[in-house]
Amino acid sequence: MPEKKTRQAAARAKRQGKSAGTQAGEYVKEEIEHVREGKHGAKNAKQAIAIGLSKARRAGVKAKPGKSASKATKKKAAQDSKAARKATKKISPTRSTGARKALKTASRGTTAKKAVGKKALSTQAKKAASKRSAGSRSAAAKKAARTKGPAARKAAAKKAARTRKRST
Numbered sequence: 001m002p003e004k005k006t007r008q009a010a011a012r013a014k015r016q017g018k019s020a021g022t023q024a025g026e027y028v029k030e031e032i033e034h035v036r037e038g039k040h041g042a043k044n045a046k047q048a049i050a051i052g053l054s055k056a057r058r059a060g061v062k063a064k065p066g067k068s069a070s071k072a073t074k075k076k077a078a079q080d081s082k083a084a085r086k087a088t089k090k091i092s093p094t095r096s097t098g099a100r101k102a103l104k105t106a107s108r109g110t111t112a113k114k115a116v117g118k119k120a121l122s123t124q125a126k127k128a129a130s131k132r133s134a135g136s137r138s139a140a141a142k143k144a145a146r147t148k149g150p151a152a153r154k155a156a157a158k159k160a161a162r163t164r165k166r167s168t
Contacts, residue, residue, distance in 0.1 A: 002055055006030045010061060024063040028052030035116045041106030044115045045124040053077075060084045068131065 009026040031052035035042045042048040056063055057080035065077040106112055114120060129137060148156065 040103030041112030
């Protein structure tokens with residue numbers, strides 16, 4: 001069950017007209033926090049993200065699977081979206097205990113925390129970006145610049161100037 005602050009943040013993003021991906025990001029963030037706290041484990045960053053997206057879809061966020069997603073991923077996404085529309089029925093305690101145990105055993109040792117460490121998340125983001133075309137990445141960057149607002153745009157320009165100065 002997602003935390004109240006996560007549901008509120010996602011609702012705020014929806015009210016502001018932000019994309020389903022941004023709304024789902026709140027749930028993914030929460031999931032990464034959980035793994036870092038040791039509430040449960042994840043084999044890698046991709047698994048933590050998948051759990052977060054699943055929670056988001058079940059909470060009613062209309063996050064579609066990517067174009068290059070596997071058949072199994074698309075099926076799971078449809079299942080989650082359907083679960084959001086259905087009236088909640090009583091969850092089997094045996095099943096939820098089993099699921100909790102499976103995730104708990106994954107959190108033994110530091111490997112689970114490494115799975116969502118800065119380096120692992122950075123690698124995952126780069127891998128995901130590399131699958132997109134240059135035009136797609138460029139369009140996303142241009143849209144981000146347009147929708148940032150004057151204060152954020154100024155801060156970004158200053159940061160870019162600092163980075164350029166350092167690299168030359």
